[in-house]
Amino acid sequence: MNKAAVTMGIDIGGTTTSLGFVDRVGNCLVEDTFPTIADDPAVQYVTRLATHIREAYEKISETHEMVGIGVGAPNANYYKGTVEIPPNLKWEGITDLAGLIQQHYSVPVAITNDANAAALGEMKFGAAQNLKHFIVITLGTGLGSGIVVNGDLVYGHDGFAGEIGHTTVEPDGRVCGCGKRGCLEAYVSATGICRTMLEIFADRREDSELRKVSPDELTSKMIFDAAEKGDMLAIEAFQRTGRTLGIKLADAVAHTSPEAIILFGGLALAGAHIFDPTQKTMEEYLFCTFKGKVRLLLSGLVGKNAAILGASALIWNELEKKKEC
16 A cells, blocks of 8 residues: 655754644644643653654554655754754753754654745645745744745845744844844743833823733733733734834835735734734835835644644655745
């Protein structure tokens, strides 16, 4: 019996690792999660990872063949298969993650960062299936981005191109998690909108149910819920966030002239609260040549395990490239 081909998609987060076997059309056949344990050395982590892959594969091995492994990881270098000084992981220096995985499995392994994986996931399984020029913006704890031009991800000369989240909004602005000041991520992200909310409280006198929440406990979901109820200060937080994002997206359009920009992640689920001010401001600041040409779309992977699908799309893409050669 000929076995159906599947790839293993892996998303490595600072707290949790998610993995799953995905077929060619984006069906996730088996999924699993386990604690990443950020303090573990990389070798020990990969040994645990290999165990979880094996246990998941045992459930489908009689009917399916694993043909490749794709990994989305922080500070991943696509060209070298390495993870380089990753935030939230205590892996020292440069880790040859692809090499460590291939000590356990001999199939092809491809690695990239989570935002690039999200872009590939959208292109293969989501909102960008018919697009060749687009940008994916991931709005989570931070702000990531994946840029696709002529159907190919833009990696740059060193594998780290496309860090829109670390372009500058305010030269002497907020301290970002990366150590710089004024990065877009510090203003437009789940953590960024919470910081904006606290600034609004300091600047404005209007009442808000969110004033009762401890700053350490405030979340972007709370701000969304308050905005849905008509809380004017919460709505203002989204307006400021969308305006900042719209300005920077207008800049990004000038660089690559995409057909669409796709918003992905928890903050994108705020719907009109984030989309309307972003779209309005982006159009306002676009160079005249681009006005009215760029669509702002919601991810097509909402409700699915997008991180696993993105990592799987990465290795499917690599396998398809090899066939074309």
